[in-house]
Amino acid sequence: xxxxxxxxxxxxxxxxxxxxxxxxxxxxxxxxxxxxxxxxxxxxxxxxxxxxxxxxxxxxxxxxxxxxxxxxxxxxxxxxxxxxxxxxxxxxxxxxxxxxxxxxxxxxxxxxxxxxxxxxxxxxxxxxxxxxxxxxxxxxxxxxxxxxxxxxxxxxxxxxxxxxxxxxxxxxxxxxxxxxxxxxxxxxxxxxxxxxxxxxxxxxxxxxxxxxxxxxxxxxxxxxxxxxxxxxxxxxxxxxxxxxxxxxxxxxxx
Amino acid sequence: xxxxxxxxxxxxxxxxxxxxxxxxxxxxxxxxxxxxxxxxxxxxxxxxxxxxxxxxxxxxxxxxxxxxxxxxxxxxxxxxxxxxxxxxxxxxxxxxxxxxxxxxxxxxxxxxxxxxxxxxxxxxxxxxxxxxxxxxxxxxxxxxxxxxxxxxxxxxxxxxxxxxxxxxxxxxxxxxxxxxxxxxxxxxxxxxxxxxxxxxxxxxxxxxxxxxxxxxxxxxxxxxxxxxxxxxxxxxxxxxxxxxxxxxxxxxxxxxxxxxxxxx
Numbered sequence: 356x357x358x359x360x361x362x363x364x365x366x367x368x369x370x371x372x373x374x375x376x377x378x379x380x381x382x383x384x385x386x387x388x389x390x391x392x393x394x395x396x397x398x399x400x401x402x403x404x405x406x407x408x409x410x411x412x413x414x415x416x417x418x419x420x421x422x423x424x425x426x427x428x429x430x431x432x433x434x435x436x437x438x439x440x441x442x443x444x445x446x447x448x449x450x451x452x453x454x455x456x457x458x459x460x461x462x463x464x465x466x467x468x469x470x471x472x473x474x475x476x477x478x479x480x481x482x483x484x485x486x487x488x489x490x491x492x493x494x495x496x497x498x499x500x501x502x503x504x505x506x507x508x509x510x511x512x513x514x515x516x517x518x519x520x521x522x523x524x525x526x527x528x529x530x531x532x533x534x535x536x537x538x539x540x541x542x543x544x545x546x547x548x549x550x551x552x553x554x555x556x557x558x559x560x561x562x563x564x565x566x567x568x569x570x571x572x573x574x575x576x577x578x579x580x581x582x583x584x585x586x587x588x589x590x591x592x593x594x595x596x597x598x599x600x601x602x603x604x605x606x607x608x609x
Numbered sequence: 610x611x612x613x614x615x616x617x618x619x620x621x622x623x624x625x626x627x628x629x630x631x632x633x634x635x636x637x638x639x640x641x642x643x644x645x646x647x648x649x650x651x652x653x654x655x656x657x658x659x660x661x662x663x664x665x666x667x668x669x670x671x672x673x674x675x676x677x678x679x680x681x682x683x684x685x686x687x688x689x690x691x692x693x694x695x696x697x698x699x700x701x702x703x704x705x706x707x708x709x710x711x712x713x714x715x716x717x718x719x720x721x722x723x724x725x726x727x728x729x730x731x732x733x734x735x736x737x738x739x740x741x742x743x744x745x746x747x748x749x750x751x752x753x754x755x756x757x758x759x760x761x762x763x764x765x766x767x768x769x770x771x772x773x774x775x776x777x778x779x780x781x782x783x784x785x786x787x788x789x790x791x792x793x794x795x796x797x798x799x800x801x802x803x804x805x806x807x808x809x810x811x812x813x814x815x816x817x818x819x820x821x822x823x824x825x826x827x828x829x830x831x832x833x834x835x836x837x838x839x840x841x842x843x844x845x846x847x848x849x850x851x852x853x854x855x856x857x858x859x860x861x862x863x864x865x866x867x868x869x870x871x872x873x
Contacts, residue, residue: 397745426747437742440733451746454753499746 356405358388358395358563365391366402367564373507373556378533378540380550383560384585389543392560393511396541397431398422410506427455430500430538434512436492438484438499445471445480448499455503470498473535474528490521494528501532507539508532514546526552547586551575559585633836634829641759641828644752651757658761662723662824666769670718674773677714678780681705685781686789695791699799702781703774707808711774712766712815713865716823718773719766720857724827727758728853731831732846755832759824766820767813774812811872818868819861826857 358366366388373379383389394400395407398414406413412425438447448467452458458466471477474494484492493513500508513529514522526549533540544550550557550571557574559567559582567574567582574582583589685701731754734740740750778800786793830853834845 394741397741399741399744423747423749426745429745431742431745433738433742435737437738439739439742440737441730450748454746454748496742 356395356402356407358391358400359403360391364403365563366395367562368405369560369563369565371558371565371568373539373541375539376533376537377555378529378542378553380554380557381541381543381560382545382547382550382557382585383566384545386562387560388563389545389560390511391563393509393541393543397429397509398426427503428506430503430505430508432493432497432500432508432510432513434493434515435489436484436487436496438492438495440484442484443480444476444482444484444487444495447484447495448480448502451499451503466502467498470502471495473501473532474498490517490525493517493525497528497532501536501538504536505538507541510540510542512544512546513542514544514549522546522549525549529553547588561585630833633833634825637755637829637832638825640751641755644749644756647749647752651753654753655757655761658757659765661726662719662761663765663768666718666722666765667772669722670715670769670773671776673714673718674711674776675780677710677773678702678706678777679784681710681777682781682784686785686791695785696795697799698781698785698791699778699796700803702785703778703800703804704808706774706777706781707804707812709865709869711770711777712812712819713862715766715770715773715816716819716861717858719762719769719820720823720854720861723762724823724857725850725854727824728827728831728850729846731828732834732849735832735834736842736846755828758828759821762820762824763817764820766823767816770812770816807872811868814872815865815868818864822860822864823857826860827853830856 356366356369357364358369369388369392371379381389381392391400395402396409398407398409398417401415406415408414409425410428412421414422414425417425438444439450442450445467448470449463452463452466456463467480468477471480474497476491476494476498479487479491479495484495487495497510500510510529513525517525529540529542530553532538542550542553554571556568556570558565559574561581567577567579569577575586577583682698682702685698685705686695689695689697689701734754743750743753782793782796785791785796830849831846834849835841837845837848840848
């Protein structure tokens with residue numbers, strides 16, 4: 356698939372597939388196109404060309420109602436949790452069940468408690484999102500994302516903004532979730548340690564292109580300089596065009 | 610000189626921006642109202658919003674209504690005494706409030722308290738990806754968030770206006786009868802004899818339209834907060850809220866004149 360923002364192409368011929376039950380980590384530096392790719396995978400933006408097939412349906416061709424139906428099989432955990440600020444944690448977690456199912460309130464309560472227990476958030480259901488820490492917000496967002504037992508889970512930057520211990524706990528939680536619910540997962544991150552720990556396979560994006568794809572070992576042993584620079588946290592070499600630099604300094608004058 | 614040369618281009622850009630904004634607002638309203646026919650109706654959210662718009666506006670509305678009625682009665686009393694027509698005080702206060710001041714003042718209270726808060730809330734939800742989260746949970750944002758807010762304003766404002774009118778007429782009674790010692794019978798009979806069903810209808814139509822205008826402008830400004838390329842985050846929400854409040858007041862007062870002209 357390809358994607359544009361106006362005249363600017365932000366994703367170039369991105370092509371990858373994820374097997375059932377697999378954890379695919381999409382990795383890359385800032386501005387590499389990870390977030391744009393995720394928005395396209397979620398159907399929040401449409402590709403300018405190409406197709407995205409989710410659970411055997413091409414989402415670029417789906418109507419609104421069909422997309423809504425497909426989304427009931429998907430779970431999404433956003434970077435900051437994206438909990439509705441006017442609702443308690445418990446109500447946030449119960450919301451997909453209340454809106455998308457006809458389950459009675461007792462069953463919904465039990466299912467929500469189960470998921471909150473899984474995320475180590477039992478007893479926090481009456482708190483408001485503003486009362487939670489960053490790590491708790493992410494876990495609450497994850498509880499809401501898996502409340503419908505989705506077939507595929509998308510997770511945006513699970514470790515971003517977390518301290519190292521909480522970050523490791525969240526990685527463990529992701530692995531436990533996969534083991535318990537056998538979900539397919541697509542996780543977008545720029546945290547190397549986290550990616551290497553949880554991924555079955557990794558796709559590395561670089562300037563909107565897939566620079567490499569493979570298992571953790573394959574990525575670590577990649578001969579691509581860009582991948583090695585990313586892994587070794589080496590800044591990109593700046594190519595300085597002397598004439599352009601001079602022109603910028605003199606605002607186009609001579 | 611360069612400014613003059615660029616003037617047509619600037620005017621063109623500005624015109625396109627205005628037309629685009631109106632178009633976006635119209636589409637937004639159409640999509641929201643179309644959700645009236647979508648099942649299930651978010652009743653819990655509607656009741657919550659009705660409480661927010663209606664019940665929680667009551668304290669400030671009662672105070673404003675009482676003092677508005679008292680001030681109107683004070684001004685009319687002073688004028689009517691000069692012409693020896695103090696018996697008309699009840700009619701004058703009631704007609705001013707029911708036709709004009711009640712709907713406008715109640716609408717201004719709702720703009721200040723509810724319109725600004727709703728715009729800011731929706732703008733923050735947009736910035737914090739809460740709309741994306743709802744979409745990804747297969748929850749329609751227009752049905753779940755926008756429709757209950759819009760309907761709550763349309764339903765609550767006529768009720769708030771009616772309460773404002775009653776309290777205002779009571780305030781007029783305090784000034785005319787209790788303070789200046791005019792006849793209570795004349796005040797109440799004047800009111801009953803003069804006010805017609807058309808006067809009440811005008812007040813009701815105005816407040817229905819004002820409710821729609823206020824919440825529509827508040828929601829659409831918050832909803833499109835991300836489209837403002839020059840301002841983002843808290844600054845963007847602050848700008849959207851200010852725009853919503855000012856625009857609601859101007860559009861509301863314009864429609865006040867239009868409806869008044871058509872019905873008088």
